[in-house]
Amino acid sequence: MRQLILIRHAKSDRSDWSVPDVERPLAPRGERDAPEMGRRLADRQEGIDALYSSVARRALDTAEHFAEALGMDAADIRLRKGFYTFSPNDLLRELRELDDAADRVAVFSHNPATSGVAAYLANQVLNDLPTCAVVRLDVDCGSWQELGPAVCTLREVDTPKNPA
Secondary structure (H helix, E strand, O other): OOOEEEEEOOOOOOOOOOOOOHHHOOHHHHHHHHHHHHHHHHHOOOOOOOOEEEHHHHHHHHHHHHHHHHHOOOHHOOHHHHOOOOOHHHHHHHHOOOOOOOEEEEEOOOOOOHHHHHHHHHHHOOOOOOOEEEEEEEEEEOOOHHHOHHEEEEEEEEOOOOOO
16 A cells, blocks of 8 residues: 655745745744644654655755654655645645555645645645645555556545644
8 A cells, every 4th residue: 555645845934035936945833834734744654755846945845854753864855846836636646656665655745736636636625735734545556657546545634733
């Protein structure tokens, strides 16, 4: 059984509009939420084979906090330009290209792509996921190319506002 963990990046800093979108850092709330959500995931997840992140700074910063909480090396985070998307269709296409050698994968990406793909794969209404939300799905398929709602079961949705 594979596992897909979709994580919307933590709250980003929008105070300086001259900073290009891809370079926006985490806001103080994001710096607080990402380590906490990483710890929560570490408490619930039996390990992760690979961490993938959008190339956007806020997504990578979030992934680094999670890597630390999970006891993983941040240098092993795999950057994917295709995960810097706001389109659910584009994100799903990228997810279907994941390395089949990794069965348990966490992906750090953006909205509305993350919310859209999570709802589609879970085959459930999931309202707009807040920043740093974590969606865990069990995936019953031999290859990530088969990823779709027919092979996914929603395991958990966790957000920073949920009780720990």
